[in-house]
Amino acid sequence: MNQIYNAIYDIVRLIPYGRVTSYGAIAKSLGVGGGARFVGWAMNAAHGVHPAVPAHRVVNRNGMLTGKHHFPAVAPMQKLLEEEGIVVIDDKIVDFEHLFWNPLTELEL
DNA sequence: TACCTGACGGGCC
């Protein structure tokens, strides 16, 4: 596992309860602005990672749960978000911009 | 070994 992957997982784990972020925001915080897909791919490998990565808090820039299909059937992405008080309608996070957690701002990088 | 796809994003037409 590369440091980049570890860095991505670390940031995702830093996302506060009830907050969400986007792939692009994470990528940008890592300095790989154009590598948003790379972040998504890292999530793909985040299934069996040690401290468990709350990938359900990571969505695309539109706030849509594009990756919910990749979650285990036992823990639907939408259900996990709703458990945190996040309202999800039509695979889209309501008030996404309000719930958005910007790593660049919060971490003051 | 080489090409294509994949949980995205931003820029250009």
Add this chain to the structure above:
DNA sequence: GGGCCCGCCAGGT
């Protein structure tokens, strides 16, 4: 304002 194309890295076929 909306749609299309290109760029990012890595893994799978």
